[in-house]
Amino acid sequence: MPFDDQLRPDTSALYTDLYQLTMLQAYWREDMDEPAVFDLFVRRLKDRHYLVACGLEQALEFLETLSFSEAALDYLATQDPFEPAFLDWLADFEFTGDVYAVPEGTPVFPDEPLVEVVAPIGEAQLAETFLLNQITFQTTIASKASRIVEAAQLDGEDRIVADFGMRRTHGTDAAVKGARAAYVAGIDATSNVAAGQAYDLPVTGTMAHSYVEAHDSEVEAFRAFSALYPETILLVDTYDTLDGVRKVIDLMNETGDEVQVRGIRLDSGDLAELARSSRTLLDEAGLADVMIFASGGLDEHTIADLLDRGAPIDGFGVGTRMGTSADQPALDTAYKLSGYAGTPRMKLAPEKSNLPGRKQVVRQYEDGTAVRDVIATEDEQTNGAPLLERVMADGKRTEAGAPRPLSAIREHAAARLDELPSRLRAPTANPEDYDVVLSDALEKRVADTRDALAETMAAEAA
Amino acid sequence: MPFDDQLRPDTSALYTDLYQLTMLQAYWREDMDEPAVFDLFVRRLKDRHYLVACGLEQALEFLETLSFSEAALDYLATQDPFEPAFLDWLADFEFTGDVYAVPEGTPVFPDEPLVEVVAPIGEAQLAETFLLNQITFQTTIASKASRIVEAAQLDGEDRIVADFGMRRTHGTDAAVKGARAAYVAGIDATSNVAAGQAYDLPVTGTMAHSYVEAHDSEVEAFRAFSALYPETILLVDTYDTLDGVRKVIDLMNETGDEVQVRGIRLDSGDLAELARSSRTLLDEAGLADVMIFASGGLDEHTIADLLDRGAPIDGFGVGTRMGTSADQPALDTAYKLSGYAGTPRMKLAPEKSNLPGRKQVVRQYEDGTAVRDVIATEDEQTNGAPLLERVMADGKRTEAGAPRPLSAIREHAAARLDELPSRLRAPTANPEDYDVVLSDALEKRVADTRDALAETMAAEAA
The missing domain is CATH 3.20.140.10 (nicotinate phosphoribosyltransferase)
Incomplete structure (x- = not known):
């Protein structure tokens, strides 16, 4: 079976x-x-x-x-x-x-x-x-994905983050539940069709290098794929990235309104440099609407670095490092x-x-910003919003x-x-930027429990 | 559902x-x-x-x-x-x-x-x-587990390695297939019952700290558990490790032949130091047959370090770092x-x-030791043992x-x-210790394919 x-x-x-x-x-x-x-x-x-x-x-x-x-x-x-x-x-x-x-x-x-x-x-x-x-x-x-989503929007711009991790997640359950968790944390879509079906997630994808290589030429591959999917994203780095971008531009000039390629994808090389050059080529060709997507070994650090360097990237496909929380x-x-x-x-x-x-966690706010969590005993009165609910x-x-x-x-x-x-x-x-403290009642319970345990052990040893 | x-x-x-x-x-x-x-x-x-x-x-x-x-x-x-x-x-x-x-x-x-x-x-x-x-x-x-098994047996001693990773693997498929892969690589058993059922693997386990804590005293917990499982392994580090070992010794003196505890498990502290002291206590009590198992954040490096330091440990329970291949x-x-x-x-x-x-990989030997792999074209004659088989x-x-x-x-x-x-x-x-080379025929095919591709691209550009 x-x-x-x-x-x-x-x-x-x-x-x-x-x-x-x-x-x-x-x-x-x-x-x-x-x-x-x-x-x-x-x-x-x-x-x-x-x-x-x-x-x-x-x-x-x-x-x-x-x-x-x-x-x-x-x-x-x-x-x-x-x-x-x-x-x-x-x-x-x-x-x-x-x-x-x-x-x-x-x-x-x-x-x-x-x-x-x-x-x-x-x-x-x-x-x-x-x-x-x-x-x-x-x-x-979810925690890893949240960092990646935050990095992609650090300057307030709303960039797309898609989960491409399925091929290197730890098995099938990890692929499906990982897409679920990443979606909870704010990613926009996943390439994982099974997760899309299981959780009604937006599914997305572009094309692979193999598709380009199986055709007699890159331009033929672009022509065939965009004829079938006029609003697709074309992968431009199979042979030479900027050459690939020029072929996309030629194709769009050739087909006029029929093909409105939504974007190009860069998957290798210096992504910041290539994104800038690609943006210039596209803009000069009057294709300011064509978006630039990047993928290949990305995580929150590489994304932050790309954006720091001013890379004009509109969306990120993030794979293994998110899907395995690699670090x-x-x-x-x-x-x-x-x-x-x-x-x-x-x-x-x-x-x-x-x-x-038993305990309760209470979150305290100042001017709408959470500033402190208090871990309290289950029934004490503490200012703030309690986080734990009875779910069963x-x-x-x-x-x-x-x-x-x-x-x-x-x-x-x-x-x-x-x-x-x-x-x-x-x-x-800096993790010091947020306080988590114990309530006095919980501190007292810790001390009492420790004392009682010490007594038991002393009695046992005697 | x-x-x-x-x-x-x-x-x-x-x-x-x-x-x-x-x-x-x-x-x-x-x-x-x-x-x-x-x-x-x-x-x-x-x-x-x-x-x-x-x-x-x-x-x-x-x-x-x-x-x-x-x-x-x-x-x-x-x-x-x-x-x-x-x-x-x-x-x-x-x-x-x-x-x-x-x-x-x-x-x-x-x-x-x-x-x-x-x-x-x-x-x-x-x-x-x-x-x-x-x-x-x-x-x-499998590759990570193999390193761990090798480390546990580096001096030629046959030590037990058990998979305790299920609780922190990436979902259920990872837990079951991970146990399968680790078993292929040479581990002896898993704690994962579902994997045991799915693949007929030996399953194993000891006891948790919670079991000890739920009893009125550590010695009561040991007495109850070993009465039911006379050949069990007792976890001794809930309160004070060497105290725990002494209680095991007292229990075995008290019960005589009824209880033949197979071993003790150390799960925290300086495992090398505690293993040595525990060994001494057990040996002095005439319990040289009682084995010492260690667990807690182990991988090939910590195991090699423990054995380097002469820790008398007979078996290792390895969890998260193997189950997620953490590094x-x-x-x-x-x-x-x-x-x-x-x-x-x-x-x-x-x-x-x-x-x-298409290709074939041929492994070449000298005096029974593999020394070199040749990646060849699929049909050429190369000395050595071919690795790829037609499976479908x-x-x-x-x-x-x-x-x-x-x-x-x-x-x-x-x-x-x-x-x-x-x-x-x-x-x-040192990875340089093993050679992987291409056969002449494959080298030629690489060069020819590269040339043909360059020609196509030149023709396209023209």
């Missing part, structure tokens, strides 16, 4: 690490089913100054459909650690917990919970792997137990500690957790990003 | 860039259906000195089942560029070409075709995106037209040129292209990797 190894409802419960299932069996055997609180958050940022939360929709889909099919149970029965009575119990397993989350598209910062899961401990534990997988990946890509291909996400059976919990390791108990109650979505059109998520992201200090959104921002 | 956006037979033809379909329509309108040759190869390596080819099986599955379902055609009908007659033609579309490929698990080098597709140009063009996606990703991960998350792969209608083709751009026409003929798999058990692919990889000079397999290898 060709695609048998893909995620599907009948085996989706197996999208987990083995130890989640062995721990689940242990909790079941020990009758440990008190509510646990798990937080999903990012520990530290590197080369990022804000994140764009993404992937919650897939996390909720997973939780609301989580169950062990016969196929899944048959497989687990072949694995040594599992006993028959546990597998019988698994057959009726479902997720019955509550979930609190920051809406997709919201900018977030380290230590802030993107998601809090409150559920019988085994259920909350089992959710870890899939939630981390989808939210880490989509937040990684930081993963975020330092964690999913940590912060409470069990009504008691806050935490790890002590200084590098890997976490904030105990007793295993069912709440109204706040209902699926939203991707266009609405994208608008939410744009509005929330616009509230951030603009200096924070530049590729070279 | 929860997993509607996943790759499946009914929409798999949409796993492509839009321009492949617009070019396909153009070729159809222009009656261009002569055989084309496309090569899939890697241009340049960075921080890698050899690659492990991987992903061919998924490429062949895609090609042999490639078709446009009603759902796919319905979607394309909503997209502007496509005309009804073309969509009717697509309804009967199938891949009818030949495919030549290097067997999965074979070490390969830059410029060597991993795959050559020979098919009517539109078919070969349409295959580009999916083939690049799967082969780039799986080869990226090089993509390879510089290309899929280039090298022939059309019987004539060799190439691009001229010096950075992006390709080798024209007229759209059907040949015997050489039949699906192979993953264990056989893994053995092939191990045998072929063993033939490489050992210095090339060290993390700090």
Whole structure:
């Protein structure tokens, strides 16, 4: 079977690490089913100054459909650690917990919970792997894409950014969900047809070098393609870029109104220099409307550099570096137990500690600009806008957790990003430009939990 | 629908860039259906000195089942560029070409075709995106995993390497195919249950910090877990690592033969120092059989460093840095037209040129060690072992292209990797240690193709 190894409802419960299932069996055997609180958050940022939360929709889909099919149970029965009575119990397993989350598209910062899961401990534990997988990946890509979109519009000009990453993303799920995440962060279109179908995204594309090479000459290729697609974008760098531009000009003079090529694409060489020369040639030929698109190894830094150098580029096709978030291909996400059976919990390791108990994140504004986030305990009164909403109650979505059109998520992201200090959104921002602080009540809870833990350990050692 | 956006037979033809379909329509309108040759190869390596080819099986599955379902055609009908007659033609579309490929698990080098597709140009063009996606990703991960396995065994000791990457891979396809690729490259097991089911891989796992924290004390957690899993691996660093080790020793003294804990896992701190101290404690307690496993931010460099420092570690759990190939998350792969209608083709751009026409790669040996690869024309006689096999003929798999058990692919990889000079397999290898040369006949074809292209361009300009 060709695609048998893909995620599907009948085996989706197996999208987990083995130890989640062995721990689940242990909790079941020990009758440990008190509510646990798990937080999903990012520990530290590197080369990022804000994140764009993404992937919650897939996390909720997973939780609301989580169950062990016969196929899944048959497989687990072949694995040594599992006993028959546990597998019988698994057959009726479902997720019955509550979930609190920051809406997709919201900018977030380290230590802030993107998601809090409150559920019988085994259920909350089992959710870890899939939630981390989808939210880490989509937040990684949305955050990278946001930087690229910001770079393309740093001077206030509205330039097009298209996702061309599909060929080098990490598999098919990455291609589709990555296009979704990049769209949330503000890109305009994707080349990925499957993502276009799955999420109703604008799809786009130009032509490949191979098309030009397969024809007897470049001009023949341009003529054939633009006859079929009169408003297309022609790729001009297969042999000699400026020669290619001149052929486009000749073609448009030759065909008159029939062909209104929308643009040319540059994919190699010194893009700033070639864009300038191409612009001059086109303008001199009275073709000021013909746009210039650039592609080839682009990211926020190369785009900022091109625009700094005054390159007259109207749109960017961004591939591998966005689709793999090449400079930081993963975020330092964690999913940590912060409470069990009504008691806050935490790890002590200084590098890997976490904030105990349920929490709320409150964003504070000055003159419409977000200036500070306060991480507070769940129920205290704090000035500002709370970010976490209850999106699932007793295993069912709440109204706040209902699926939203991707266009609405994208608008939410744009509005929330616009509230951030603009200096924070530049590729070279200083992360010190935004404060994230703990409330006094949360500080106190951290100290109390640490003290209680020290007492337990002293008692154990005695 | 929860997993509607996943790759499946009914929409798999949409796993492509839009321009492949617009070019396909153009070729159809222009009656261009002569055989084309496309090569899939890697241009340049960075921080890698050899690659492990991987992903061919998924490429062949895609090609042999490639078709446009009603759902796919319905979607394309909503997209502007496509005309009804073309969509009717697509309804009967199938891949009818030949495919030549290097067997999965074979070490390969830059410029060597991993795959050559020979098919009517539109078919070969349409295959580009999916083939690049799967082969780039799986080869990226197999190559990274191979470096990690080599580092873990650099001194000839056989240490365990397990894949713990699922939580931060780029989505679900990356998690499953990544585990497949890493297994081909020689890892021993994965934590990913879905991959275990899909590919019959050994699955493994220990316990999480949350399990320890949810119990009233660390020792209670150890007691409960090892009672259920007497040969388990206990995670000792939740509060204080050496304290944790002492509790494991106490537990084993207390339970006698009932509990034979297989090992302990260290996940934070100075792993070399902690491994040494833990080893001493265990040995002094007569527990020389209890193994020490390490995890937490590992890759080939940190593993080599730990072993250099004499850390007595028996196995490594490697996560994000292997699962995302964090230092090089993509390879510089290309899929280039090298022939059309019987004539060799190439691009001229010096950075992006390709080798024209069909080819063969021949590996030459001295005393059982591979010392040189010759990239030759497809039919010349060259001493050595040819790497490319015909795996598909007229759209059907040949015997050489039949699906192979993953264990056989893994053995092939191990045998072929063993033939490489050992210095090339060290993390700090010098890529100059291996030669890849063109045969005289191929050199001549390059020169002839370049000359012919120059003539065409001169004629066009005149």
